[in-house]
Amino acid sequence: MIARVLPDVGAIHRVFDYLVPPELERDVAVGTMVRVTLQGRRVGGWVVAVADEPETDRALQPIAKVRGMGPPPALVDLTSWAAWRWAGPRASFLGTASPPTAVRGLPPAPARTPQPTAPVADDLAKEALAGGRRVLRLPPARDPFPVVFEAARLGPALVLAPSVAQAAHLAMRLRRNGFAVAQHPRDWASAAAGGSTVVGARAAAWAPLAEPAAVVVLDEHDEGYQEERAPTWHARDVVIERARRAGAPCALVSPCPSLESLATAPLVAPSRSEERAGWPVVEVVDRRKEPPGLGLFSERVVTLAREGGRLIAVLNRKGRARLLACVSCGELGRCEVCESAVEQTDAGTLRCRRCGAERPSVCLACGATRFRVLRAGVSKAREDLERLAGRAVAEVSAESTDAVGDAPVLVGTEAVLHRADRADAVAFLDFDQELLAPRYRAGEQALGLLARAARLVGGRRDGGRLVVQTRMPTHEVIDVVVHADPSRFALVESARRAALRLPPESAIAEISGEAASPFVAALGNDGVSLTGPSAAGRWLARAEDHRRLCDGLASTPRPPGRLRVAVDPLRL
Numbered sequence: 001m002i003a004r005v006l007p008d009v010g011a012i013h014r015v016f017d018y019l020v021p022p023e024l025e026r027d028v029a030v031g032t033m034v035r036v037t038l039q040g041r042r043v044g045g046w047v048v049a050v051a052d053e054p055e056t057d058r059a060l061q062p063i064a065k066v067r068g069m070g071p072p073p074a075l076v077d078l079t080s081w082a083a084w085r086w087a088g089p090r091a092s093f094l095g096t097a098s099p100p101t102a103v104r105g106l107p108p109a110p111a112r113t114p115q116p117t118a119p120v121a122d123d124l125a126k127e128a129l130a131g132g133r134r135v136l137r138l139p140p141a142r143d144p145f146p147v148v149f150e151a152a153r154l155g156p157a158l159v160l161a162p163s164v165a166q167a168a169h170l171a172m173r174l175r176r177n178g179f180a181v182a183q184h185p186r187d188w189a190s191a192a193a194g195g196s197t198v199v200g201a202r203a204a205a206w207a208p209l210a211e212p213a214a215v216v217v218l219d220e221h222d223e224g225y226q227e228e229r230a231p232t233w234h235a236r237d238v239v240i241e242r243a244r245r246a247g248a249p250c251a252l253v254s255p256c257p258s259l260e261s262l263a264t265a266p267l268v269a270p271s272r273s274e275e276r277a278g279w280p281v282v283e284v285v286d287r288r289k290e291p292p293g294l295g296l297f298s299e300r301v302v303t304l305a306r307e308g309g310r311l312i313a314v315l316n317r318k319g320r321a322r323l324l325a326c327v328s329c330g331e332l333g334r335c336e337v338c339e340s341a342v343e344q345t346d347a348g349t350l351r352c353r354r355c356g357a358e359r360p361s362v363c364l365a366c367g368a369t370r371f372r373v374l375r376a377g378v379s380k381a382r383e384d385l386e387r388l389a390g391r392a393v394a395e396v397s398a399e400s401t402d403a404v405g406d407a408p409v410l411v412g413t414e415a416v417l418h419r420a421d422r423a424d425a426v427a428f429l430d431f432d433q434e435l436l437a438p439r440y441r442a443g444e445q446a447l448g449l450l451a452r453a454a455r456l457v458g459g460r461r462d463g464g465r466l467v468v469q470t471r472m473p474t475h476e477v478i479d480v481v482v483h484a485d486p487s488r489f490a491l492v493e494s495a496r497r498a499a500l501r502l503p504p505e506s507a508i509a510e511i512s513g514e515a516a517s518p519f520v521a522a523l524g525n526d527g528v529s530l531t532g533p534s535a536a537g538r539w540l541a542r543a544e545d546h547r548r549l550c551d552g553l554a555s556t557p558r559p560p561g562r563l564r565v566a567v568d569p570l571r572l
Helices: 022-027 073-085 090-096 123-128 145-153 164-176 188-193 202-206 235-246 272-277 299-307 378-389 442-457 476-483 487-500 516-522 546-555
Strands: 002-007 016-019 033-038 041-051 065-068 133-137 158-160 181-183 197-200 215-218 250-254 281-286 311-314 321-326 342-344 350-352 371-376 393-396 409-412 425-428 465-470 507-512 528-531 539-543 564-567
Touching (some): 002 090, 016 033, 041 090, 073 090, 073 235, 073 546, 090 202, 123 250, 133 235, 145 164, 145 215, 145 250, 164 197, 197 202, 215 235, 235 250, 281 299, 299 378, 311 442, 371 378, 378 409, 425 442, 442 465, 465 476, 476 487, 507 516, 507 546, 516 539, 528 546, 539 546, 546 564
Parallel strands (some): 158 197, 158 215, 281 465, 311 409, 311 425, 393 409, 425 465
Antiparallel strands (some): 002 041, 033 041, 033 065, 321 342, 321 371, 507 539, 528 539
């Protein structure tokens, strides 16, 4: 018996033949994790195929050790597609599809139980899972659990949620309704045994469920589904391909579906009255007409902070002061090392965000020690709002470790929308920062923030409020939430993307690193256009579709040196 092994070594992408000792033949199959001798040292790897005859005339070495079970054959085959699709090493995907600890045997599959009956039939859920692929647009206040319930009724399903906490909550609800559930990655062995619906976050796209009966992706627009490190694979696209190969229905659920999903599947949506009821009342504060000097807080936000309900104020700027000017001479506060803007720390010093240099609070131009805040961060915003409201205000950011609890007023970055579980009102203090972010997905990401906030305050009949402070009150993203109609944004944004040849109208890869220049020089594939290098030394490769782009990237030899290829880059 011959095992073809892909080593878990970053610089090696070849498959090598090894002999399987007779005593290990029962333990070796496609996907098994093994240890082999390669160039005089022991390395881990995966069996990606078995054969009766070797593909070389050289004497073969035996497999040294069986480490345990790995991904099933269907996922091993899928890793080849993923390595082509995201121009990355196959071993990276095999590692994601493998168990977190050694698995040497599987528990018995759960016994089949009578199918639970939904307390209330959900016609939208049934339509979304009727067959093939569907995009299901549900307003923020509407519970998506009926879709998950319907998928689990079809058989062992694969369900993705944007976060581990949301996945755990879904798993608990499914168990309470009588379903066998495996939570990925903790219950990897139970998922591989079959018979259980698998629930997890991004990595669960590679859960070892051999043939899912249905696939559901909740909040498919959430950028947490995409890996930021190369290869930049997207969990949504992985499970779409899994569903296609298994012939299973696939439902992509979101209050504001991404253009990528809308371009590949028909839309299922509730009636206009239902959708309007599922979005909260939105108050747009037009700051163009306000006199200067009022700072971050409009009169409406201060009133909400004083009224007694729970207010969440969102400002996506960490720290105390992100832009400073000298009171004496008016010069901006800049770093003496790299000349970047400096921020004010809680200790009163000035720190450079680019190089990390820190110095006392002294102006480099005139030596004065007093600075005026031009762009406040969340720490300064918390202090100001506490004075204006006369109530305690808590600060929340991604680095915060304190529990949110029942603090009446919260100020924080967008992390506060994930840490809090409810609110009477959510106010975006500087929403133009989101709308004008230098990313082509800025509009989608801004709309996703509003949808997340809307989920905290509930629908129209719940009495919650979204308050948006802006100098762009007619922007299409704000128009969407005012009219509770995400199709308005999709119409405008798809036309803009088409004019600029941006995804999904094209496929794009960002190429960088010391080996980028020779790699780009060899990337002379028909149908792939190149632009660059940028000031940061990055090139963009663009093609009409992913087939042309990925074929071109796969057929180009990789030169020695560091090379990063990011297909569908998140932050372009």
